[in-house]
Structure formats: structure tokens, C-alpha cells
Amino acid sequence: MSAVPALVVAGPGTNRDRDLSLALELAGADPTIVLASELAENPDLLDEARLVAVAGGFSYGDALGAGRMLALDLNVGVGDRLREFVATGRPVIGICNGFQVLTRTKLLPGALGHNAHGRFECRWVVLDPKPSSRCLWTKGIEQPIHCPIAHGEGRYVHPDPEALAEAGQIALTYRSTNPNGSVADIAGVCNADGNVLGLMPHPENFVVGRQHPHFSNGGGLDHLGLQLFRNGVAAAAEM
Numbered sequence: 001m002s003a004v005p006a007l008v009v010a011g012p013g014t015n016r017d018r019d020l021s022l023a024l025e026l027a028g029a030d031p032t033i034v035l036a037s038e039l040a041e042n043p044d045l046l047d048e049a050r051l052v053a054v055a056g057g058f059s060y061g062d063a064l065g066a067g068r069m070l071a072l073d074l075n076v077g078v079g080d081r082l083r084e085f086v087a088t089g090r091p092v093i094g095i096c097n098g099f100q101v102l103t104r105t106k107l108l109p110g111a112l113g114h115n116a117h118g119r120f121e122c123r124w125v126v127l128d129p130k131p132s133s134r135c136l137w138t139k140g141i142e143q144p145i146h147c148p149i150a151h152g153e154g155r156y157v158h159p160d161p162e163a164l165a166e167a168g169q170i171a172l173t174y175r176s177t178n179p180n181g182s183v184a185d186i187a188g189v190c191n192a193d194g195n196v197l198g199l200m201p202h203p204e205n206f207v208v209g210r211q212h213p214h215f216s217n218g219g220g221l222d223h224l225g226l227q228l229f230r231n232g233v234a235a236a237a238e239m
């Protein structure tokens with residue numbers, strides 16, 4: 001399989017774009033990091049890509065609410081093109097700040113509010129992929145995924161989480177510890193078609209064993225976040 005062309009979208013203040021690129025590369029993609037402003041200047045880049053990933057960080061310093069300004073950049077610059085891209089069924093992922101951006105562009109349902117306890121939260125969590133989800137990124141993953149979180153605005157809110165569950169749009173939940181007060185322990189959701197995933201935790205930060213804090217004791221190896229990216233890239237390769 002030749003490497004799948006992918007775009008990693010960043011903005012001023014994004015800091016996980018290289019981690020996300022590495023994850024996609026290890027999963028078989030050929031990622032290019034692009035600023036949302038560059039994408040707006042050259043929207044045809046989207047025609048060449050088979051997968052789009054919006055990276056995490058602190059775009060625009062979280063001014064006016066995390067993800068708001070970068071979402072505005074994307075909406076104004078390439079909103080229609082991005083919606084067309086999604087409509088073709090090609091895989092899109094937004095991680096942490098990227099998830100906040102995708103909810104604000106309305107490509108994903110719900111919203112992210114400040115953590116319930118009001119503090120920035122940085123720690124490792126365990127995620128359960130939902131077998132009933134229609135999300136292509138989590139499809140067939142039976143083992144929990146271990147990875148870190150690092151956010152201040154990660155509390156997922158939605159007026160009707162039961163409807164979301166029935167529609168198969170809850171992709172990932174927090175196991176045992178809900179670090180931010182998200183409704184129904186939701187860590188990640190997908191769109192109705194299952195090709196767009198947003199999640200607050202950072203699976204791109206656990207793609208090789210040595211990234212796990214207990215690696216020297218053999219910790220975590222069955223729980224790599226890499227499996228998510230393999231699914232996304234495999235789906236993109238079929239398009």
C-alpha cells in the first residue's frame with residue numbers, strides 16, 4: 001500500500017501537530033502539516049488529501065474559548081470545501097483542541113465546556129471504545145486505549161446523550177475516572193456517518209511503547225493509541 005496523503009491542520013499556538021504527524025506516518029500515511037490560513041489560500045490541497053486531522057494545542061491562546069478562532073479560520077476559509085470532503089466519507093479526526101474546533105465548525109455534535117472542577121487536567125486515562133459505535137476510527141478495537149489528557153476545556157456537553165448513543169455516535173468513554181465532568185463519561189464522538197471523530201484525550205501521544213510511563217515494567221503495550229490511526233488510514237486508503 002502506498003502511503004495515504006493526509007493533511008494535519010494547525011494554527012498559531014497548535015503544539016501537537018508533529019506528534020499527530022508521527023502517529024499518522026506510523027499508521028501508513030504521508031502527512032503534511034498545514035496552517036489553516038495556508039489551506040484557505042490553497043483549498044485544492046483538500047482534493048489531494050485522503051484524510052484530514054486537526055491537531056491539539058492552544059490555537060490563538062484559547063482566546064474567546066478554546067478552538068473558536070481556528071474554527072472561524074476554517075469556516076471562513078474552507079468551510080464548504082471541508083464539508084464536501086466530509087460528505088465524501090473520507091476520514092477526519094480532531095484531537096483535543098482539534099475536537100473543540102470540529103464542534104465549533106458544527107462538523108461534530110455537542111460542545112466542550114470548562115472542566116467541571118475548573119482546573120487544567122493533565123494525566124493518563126483509560127478509554128473504552130464503544131462496540132456499538134458507527135465510528136470508522138474505533139471500529140473493531142476491543143482493547144481499551146491508554147493515553148494522556150491535557151486540557152482545561154474538555155467537559156463534553158450534549159442535550160441528549162441517549163439519542164447520541166442510539167445513533168451510534170458515542171465512540172469512546174472514560175473508564176472509571178471521568179476527568180472533566182463530561183456527560184455520560186463521553187471522551188469522543190463521531191458524526192452521523194461515522195467518518196469524523198473528535199476526542200479530548202491524546203492517542204497520538206501513545207503510538208510507541210516507550211511513551212507509556214510504565215513501559216519499563218511492560219506497561220500499556222496492548223493499549224496503544226496507534227490502532228485508531230491505523231483504522232483511519234486503512235479507511236482512507238479504500239477511498
Ligand SMILES: NC(=O)CC[C@H](N)C(=O)O
Binds near residue numbers: 095150151
Ligand atoms: N491539549 C490541547 O489540545 C488543549 C486544548 C485547549 N487548549 C484546552 O486547554 O482545553
